[in-house]
Amino acid sequence: MRTLVTGGCGFIGSNFIRLLLTQSAMSVCNVDKLTYAGNLANLASIAQDYPDRYAFEHADIADKESMARIIKKHRIEAIINFAAETHVDRSIIDPTPFLATNIIGTQTLLTVAKEAGIQHFVHVSTDEVYGALGPDGKFTEQTPLAPNSPYSASKASADLLCRAWYETYNYPVIITRCSNNYGPYQFPEKLIPLMYTRAARGEALPVYGDGCNVRDWIHVDDHCQGVLLALQKGKPGAIYNLGGDAERDNLTVVKAILAYCNQPESLISFVTDRPGHDKRYAMNFALAARELGFAPTRTFEQGLRETLDWYATHTAWVNDVTSGAYLAFMRQWYGEKL
Ligand code: NAD
Numbered sequence: 067m068r069t070l071v072t073g074g075c076g077f078i079g080s081n082f083i084r085l086l087l088t089q090s091a092m093s094v095c096n097v098d099k100l101t102y103a104g105n106l107a108n109l110a111s112i113a114q115d116y117p118d119r120y121a122f123e124h125a126d127i128a129d130k131e132s133m134a135r136i137i138k139k140h141r142i143e144a145i146i147n148f149a150a151e152t153h154v155d156r157s158i159i160d161p162t163p164f165l166a167t168n169i170i171g172t173q174t175l176l177t178v179a180k181e182a183g184i185q186h187f188v189h190v191s192t193d194e195v196y197g198a199l200g201p202d203g204k205f206t207e208q209t210p211l212a213p214n215s216p217y218s219a220s221k222a223s224a225d226l227l228c229r230a231w232y233e234t235y236n237y238p239v240i241i242t243r244c245s246n247n248y249g250p251y252q253f254p255e256k257l258i259p260l261m262y263t264r265a266a267r268g269e270a271l272p273v274y275g276d277g278c279n280v281r282d283w284i285h286v287d288d289h290c291q292g293v294l295l296a297l298q299k300g301k302p303g304a305i306y307n308l309g310g311d312a313e314r315d316n317l318t319v320v321k322a323i324l325a326y327c328n329q330p331e332s333l334i335s336f337v338t339d340r341p342g343h344d345k346r347y348a349m350n351f352a353l354a355a356r357e358l359g360f361a362p363t364r365t366f367e368q369g370l371r372e373t374l375d376w377y378a379t380h381t382a383w384v385n386d387v388t389s390g391a392y393l394a395f396m397r398q399w400y401g402e403k404l
C-alpha cells in the first residue's frame with residue numbers, strides 16, 4: 067500500500083514512519099511543512115535506508131493544489147493525518163495557526179482525498195477533544211465533545227469535519243483519539259522532555275498550579291501500533307480511543323524525572339496555572355481492544371526510563387532543538403512565570 071503520512075517530521079509522525087518502514091511493506095510519502103516542530107533530523111538516514119519506499123515532500127496540508135499534485139505523483143492509496151499544531155500553551159498565545167492547519171488543513175486533505183478516490187484515511191486525534199474529567203470515570207467514544215483550549219477546539223473541529231465527510235459523502239474516514247504520548251523525538255515543550263532537559267541542566271521546573279492534574283501516558287510506539295491497526299482493521303466512520311492505562315499526576319512524573327537525573331525536588335517551581343487547564347484525562351479503549359486487538363505494551367515506569375535514557379544519549383539532538391524557536395517560546399511563555 068502506498069501511504070501519505072502528514073506531519074512525518076514531528077514527534078509521533080516520525081516514529082510512525084519508522085514503524086511502517088520496518089514492520090510493513092508499505093511505502094511512505096511524508097508531507098511536512100517543517101514548522102518549528104518539524105525536524106528532518108527526526109528521520110535521519112531514513113531516505114538513504116529506504117530509497118525505494120520513502121519520499122519527502124515539503125508542503126502545507128492546507129495547500130490544495132500541492133496536496134492534489136503530491137497524491138497523484140505518488141499514486142497514494144492511504145492517508146494518515148498527523149500534521150497539526152499541537153502545543154496547548156502556544157494555542158493560548160495565538161490560536162490562528164491552529165485553526166489554519168488543524169481545521170482548514172484537515173478539510174483540504176479530506177477534499178483532495180475524496181476527489182482522488184482514496185479509500186483509506188486515518189485522522190489522528192486526541193483525548194483532549196472530550197474536555198476534562200473529575201476524579202472518576204473515563205472517556206469513551208460516546209463522551210460528548212467539550213474542548214477547553216484553542217488547540218483541543220481545533221482538533222474537535224477537525225473530528226467533526228471527518229464525521230461530516232463520512233455522513234454526507236460516505237467517505238470512509240477513521241478517527242483515532244489518543245492520550246498523552248511520550249518517547250524519543252518529542253519536542254521539549256511538552257511535559258516530559260521539557261522537565262528532563264531542564265532538570266539535566268539544573269534549571270527550575272515550572273509545574274502549573276498544584277501539580278495534581280492527571281494525564282494518561284502512552285509510549286509513542288504503542289500509539290503508533292494503534293494507528294497502524296486502525297488503518298489495517300478499522301471500520302469506516304469509526305472512532306477509536308487509544309490509551310496507555312497509566313494515569314499519573316504531574317508531580318509524580320516530575321519527581322520521577324528528578325530522581326532519574328539525581329537532582330533535588332527543590333528545583334520544582336509552582337507557577338501560575340495554565341488558563342483552562344484540564345484536570346484529568348483517562349481513556350476507555352475497550353472498543354480498540356475488541357475490534358483492532360489494540361493493547362499498550364509498556365508500563366509507564368519502563369517506558370519513561372527508556373525515554374529518559376534516549377534523551378540522555380542524544381545530546382546533539384537535544385542541544386539542536388533547545389535553541390532558536392524553543393528559546394523564543396520559553397522567554398515569551400515562561401518569562402514572567404519562572
Ligand atoms: P508535533 O508538533 O511533534 O509534530 C507536528 C508535525 O506536523 C511537525 O512535523 C510539523 O512540521 C507538521 N505540520 C504542522 N503544520 C503542518 C501543515 N500545515 N502541513 C504539513 N505539516 C505540518 O506533533 P505530535 O506530538 O507528533 O502530534 C502528531 C499528531 O498526534 C497531532 O495531530 C496531534 O494532535 C496528535 N496527538 C498528539 C498527542 C501527543 O501527546 N503528542 C496525543 C494525541 C494525539
Ligand code: TYD
Nearest residue numbers: 154246255256257260272273274279281316
Ligand atoms: P503537555 O505536555 O503540554 O500536554 P497536554 O497539555 O496536551 O496534556 O502538559 C501535560 C501536563 O503537564 C498538563 O497537565 C500541563 C502540565 N505542564 C506543567 O505543569 N508545566 C509545564 O511547563 C508544561 C509544559 C505542562
